[in-house]
Amino acid sequence: MLSITDLTVSYGPVEALNGVTISVPRGEVTxxxxxxxxxxxxxxxxxxxxxxxxxxxxxxxxxxxxxxxxEDIVRMGVALVPEGRSTIPELTVEENLxxxxxxxxxxxxxxxQAEVFDLFPVLAERQRMRADTLSGGERQQLAIGRALxxxxxxxxxxEPSLGLAPLIVTQILHLVRRLADETRxxxxxxxxxxxxxxxxxxxGVVLNLGRIVQTGPAPAIASDEKxxxxxxxx
Amino acid sequence: MTSFIDYLIGGVSNGAVIALMAIAxxxxxxxxxxxxxxxxxxxxxxxxxxxxxQTLTGSWALAxxxxxxAGAILxxxxxxxxxxxxxxxxxxxxxxxxxxxxxxxQAAVGMIWGGDAQAYPQPFDNAGVVAxxxxxxxxxxxxxxxxxxxxxxxxxxxxFTRTSIGLAMRASAFNPEVARLSGVRVSRVLTFGWxxxxxxxxxxxxxxxxxxxxxxxxxxxxxxxxxxxxxxxGLDSLVGAVALGVFAGLVISLVSGLSNSGNAPVVALVLLAxxxxxxxxxxxxxxxxxxx
Ligand SMILES: Nc1ncnc2c1ncn2[C@@H]1O[C@H](COP(=O)(O)OP(=O)(O)O)[C@@H](O)[C@H]1O
Ligand SMILES: [Mg+2]
Numbered sequence: 001m002l003s004i005t006d007l008t009v010s011y012g013p014v015e016a017l018n019g020v021t022i023s024v025p026r027g028e029v030t031x032x033x034x035x036x037x038x039x040x041x042x043x044x045x046x047x048x049x050x051x052x053x054x055x056x057x058x059x060x061x062x063x064x065x066x067x068x069x070x071e072d073i074v075r076m077g078v079a080l081v082p083e084g085r086s087t088i089p090e091l092t093v094e095e096n097l098x099x100x101x102x103x104x105x106x107x108x109x110x111x112x113q114a115e116v117f118d119l120f121p122v123l124a125e126r127q128r129m130r131a132d133t134l135s136g137g138e139r140q141q142l143a144i145g146r147a148l149x150x151x152x153x154x155x156x157x158x159e160p161s162l163g164l165a166p167l168i169v170t171q172i173l174h175l176v177r178r179l180a181d182e183t184r185x186x187x188x189x190x191x192x193x194x195x196x197x198x199x200x201x202x203x204g205v206v207l208n209l210g211r212i213v214q215t216g217p218a219p220a221i222a223s224d225e226k227x228x229x230x231x232x233x234x
Numbered sequence: 235m236t237s238f239i240d241y242l243i244g245g246v247s248n249g250a251v252i253a254l255m256a257i258a259x260x261x262x263x264x265x266x267x268x269x270x271x272x273x274x275x276x277x278x279x280x281x282x283x284x285x286x287x288q289t290l291t292g293s294w295a296l297a298x299x300x301x302x303x304a305g306a307i308l309x310x311x312x313x314x315x316x317x318x319x320x321x322x323x324x325x326x327x328x329x330x331x332x333x334x335x336x337x338x339x340q341a342a343v344g345m346i347w348g349g350d351a352q353a354y355p356q357p358f359d360n361a362g363v364v365a366x367x368x369x370x371x372x373x374x375x376x377x378x379x380x381x382x383x384x385x386x387x388x389x390x391x392x393x394f395t396r397t398s399i400g401l402a403m404r405a406s407a408f409n410p411e412v413a414r415l416s417g418v419r420v421s422r423v424l425t426f427g428w429x430x431x432x433x434x435x436x437x438x439x440x441x442x443x444x445x446x447x448x449x450x451x452x453x454x455x456x457x458x459x460x461x462x463x464x465x466x467x468g469l470d471s472l473v474g475a476v477a478l479g480v481f482a483g484l485v486i487s488l489v490s491g492l493s494n495s496g497n498a499p500v501v502a503l504v505l506l507a508x509x510x511x512x513x514x515x516x517x518x519x520x521x522x523x524x525x526x
Contacts, residue, residue, distance in 0.1 A: 048415060070414040080415050088408045091401075099405050102398050103417045150417060 001025050002047075002078070002154045002186050007056035007066075009039075009046050009210075016042040018210045019056070024154065027184040029177060031201035031218060033194040033232060039210040040190040041083050044158045047188070048080035049073040060154055075103060077153035081160060086143045089132035093123055096131050096142055100149030109149065116145040119175060137168035141175070148179075154186040155179070161193050169193065173200050194232045198222040206231050240371045241491035242484050247376035248445070249483020250383035254438035255460035256467065256475035257390070258431040263469050264407040265427040267325045272312050272332040274457040275339030276432055277439030280304045281448050282347045284440045285354055294357035301436040309432025310425055340450040349450055354443035379441045386437060387476055390430075394472075403427055455499060459486065462502045466509040 002024040009017040016039045024030045034040055045051045047058055049070035057066045065073050074080075079100075087096050097116060101109045117124035120141040126134060131142060140160050147155060157176065161169040173189075177200045180187045191197035198204050204221030206214040208231045214221060221227060255273065262270045284301035288294060316331045358378055362369040394400040405413040406420045407427075413420050439453065446452050463482045467474025485505070486498040 050411070050415075071417050071419050074415060074417040082411070082415065086412055086415075088405055088412055090408050091404065095401055095404075099401060099413070099416045099418070101417075102402060146412075146416065 002058065002060050002188065004043075004047070004058045005056055007043070007046060007058065008054045009042050009051055010054050011042075016210050017046070017053075020207070020210075020212055022188070022205055022212070022215070024186045024188045026153070026186045027180055028202040029180045029187040029189055029200060030203045030205060031189045031191055031194075031197040032205045032207055033191055033197055033221075034207035035231065036192060037209075038207045040192075040207060041158055042210075043207070044080055044082070044156050044188070044190055047073075047078060047156055048082075050080075074150050074152070077151075078156065079147035079150045079152035079154070080156040081143045081147045081158060083158040083162065085139060087131045087134075087139050087146065089130065092128055092130055093134070093142055094127040096146050097123070097149050100146035101151065104149075104151070108151070112149050112151050116148050119148075119179065120145055136164050137172065140164060140168075140172055144172075144175075152185060154188065157187065157189045159190055159192060161191060161196065166196075169196055173197065176200070194228075195222070237491065238488070241487045244371040244491070245484040245487025246480065247372070247379040247483070248442075248487060249480035250380050251438050251442040252456065252459045252463055252482050252486075253476045253479025254383055254386065254434055254441070255456055256464040256479040257387070257472060258435040258438065259460055259464040260467070260469060260472055260475045261427055261431040261434065263464070265403065265424050266313075266317065266328075268316065268328045268332065269461070269469075270312070270316070270332045270431065271329070271457065271461075272316070272335035272339060273431065273435050274453040274460075275336040275343075276305060276308045276312060277435040277456075278448065278450065278453045279308060279339050279343055280432075280436040281354070281439035281443050281453075282343055284436075285347075285352065285443070285448060288355060294355075298437065298440050301440050302433045305432035305434075305436025306429040307432070309428040309430070309435075312432070313425055313428035343450045351447035351449035351452065354446075354448050356444045360444070375444065382437065382441060386434065387472075390434075390472065399423070399426065458499050459483075459502055462506045465506060466513075468515060 004020060004022045007017055007020040020043060022030065032040055032043065042051060046053050047065065049068055053066055057064055059065060060076060060078055063076060065076055065078055091099065097113055101112060122138055123142055123145055126138065131139060134142060144160065160172055164172065173196055176187060176189065179185055189197060189201060198218045198221055201218040204216060204218040205212055206221060206227055213231060214227055255277065258273050259270060262268055280301040283304045284297035287300045288297035312335055315335055316328050356375065358375040360373045360375050362371055362373055394404060402413065402418045402423045403426065405416065406418060406423045410420050442456065459482050460479065463478035464475050467478035482502065485501060489498045489501045
């Protein structure tokens with residue numbers, strides 16, 4: 001389980017997160033939703049070690065992960081799929097995947113790669129092709145696959161639906177759901193696209209200007225009209 | 235016509251050395267976005283180390299190996315000198331720092347080994363090979379130079395395509411953030427890149443030494459040609475560095491042969507200017523998608 005406690009992050013005078021507390025149990029999908037600039041990416045980047053928090057901490061199964069280096073955090077079991085294109089276009093599909101678990105034993109890496117290919121068959125077909133030949137949806141699968149290659153206990157997904165067609169978004173979010181159900185990974189999903197995200201999440205967290213305004217079961221958040229109007233803009 | 239072909243043949247081994255030096259520049263540029271002008275200073279320093287070993291032991295091969303080890307160590311030291319104080323500055327500060335290191339290395343060599351040009355012993359037969367009833371403008375030693383270069387280029391391409399450290403180096407160069415998120419210790423990988431460039435530059439120095447002399451500044455001209463080749467090749471591209479390095483060797487040989495050798499640097503600079511005007515990303519470079 002990933003536990004985030006009172007996390008506060010500032011960029012100079014700009015306070016991007018303020019006292020954020022979230023629990024992400026294993027096998028569940030927790031969706032953090034909020035408008036552009038709410039602090040969603042900051043939360044993810046802080047958890048992955050790319051940003052140092054001013055206060056608060058996060059633990060994975062009791063072990064503190066905050067204020068550690070990204071390369072150590074991923075080894076501890078927290079993998080981030082950052083916002084935007086997080087594959088390396090100049091590398092092949094196979095190389096992008098291999099990169100995700102480069103520090104692991106070769107045999108462990110092989111096992112995980114087979115699992116990733118099970119989950120994303122298209123990646124197996126396109127193994128030898130350069131990542132920049134993939135479609136947007138395929139590339140997002142590759143990005144998730146790269147993160148899974150570290151065999152994480154917790155997966156952080158920053159707006160995986162960004163720039164993808166609605167059908168592809170649904171497909172990818174379904175795969176994320178399946179992943180949580182089948183592998184018991186704790187998934188923290190960040191989305192601007194609240195409707196789709198809440199439909200497949202267990203828990204919803206609404207973030208606004210760096211503060212949590214509501215936490216609850218995803219269906220309850222989805223049907224809360226006041227929340228929707230106030231923070232999600234639809 | 236015969237002389238034209240002879241000049242081309244005679245330029246190949248020189249081109250091989252330029253290619254190696256260009257590779258060293260490209261290795262560091264790709265990883266850190268720094269053009270390491272100190273590279274020739276490092277190569278010159280390690281060549282003097284090799285000369286000392288060669289004088290003491292008489293073994294050319296041992297001298298080469300010691301120079302390679304020294305090149306790796308010196309590469310790490312130079313990275314530390316150039317990049318540590320520049321942490322927060324942009325890379326143009328670091329590039330200026332490499333000039334400082336070059337001057338410091340030249341001064342150090344002058345103090346340790348003296349400022350005069352010294353001869354580097356010829357390890358193999360340097361006379362033109364005789365075959366098909368004539369003497370060719372290429373010696374056994376030229377074949378050694380070309381052979382060592384080919385071996386090194388093959389070893390490097392295997393390193394980059396077949397090994398974990400090679401993949402880590404490419405990933406760290408292309409996208410350091412994704413590399414770190416994947417668990418790659420990027421700063422260590424970059425240091426390895428500086429060491430590797432040091433090794434390649436050291437080999438270039440030892441290979442070229444017998445054909446010139448060694449003094450604190452002899453290799454400066456090599457920097458001009460290697461930099462030209464690296465930039466025209468696209469700075470990001472190892473293939474470009476090799477191809478343009480050899481090409482530069484041929485052009486220099488032709489220009490020197492047909493006019494006089496003093497014109498070669500001028501021709502290099504003209505080519506460089508033309509290339510920057512017509513193909514700013516280099517013949518083998520890609521603006522967005524960088525080549526392997
Ligand atoms: N590197 C940065 N430096 C300064 N301010 C930043 C930086 N990154 C984000 N911010 C600011 O922090 C706030 C939250 O940004 P972000 O976490 O990217 O939000 P979201 O992902 O929800 O759109 C915004 O006001 C943004 O302008
Ligand atoms: Mg964001």
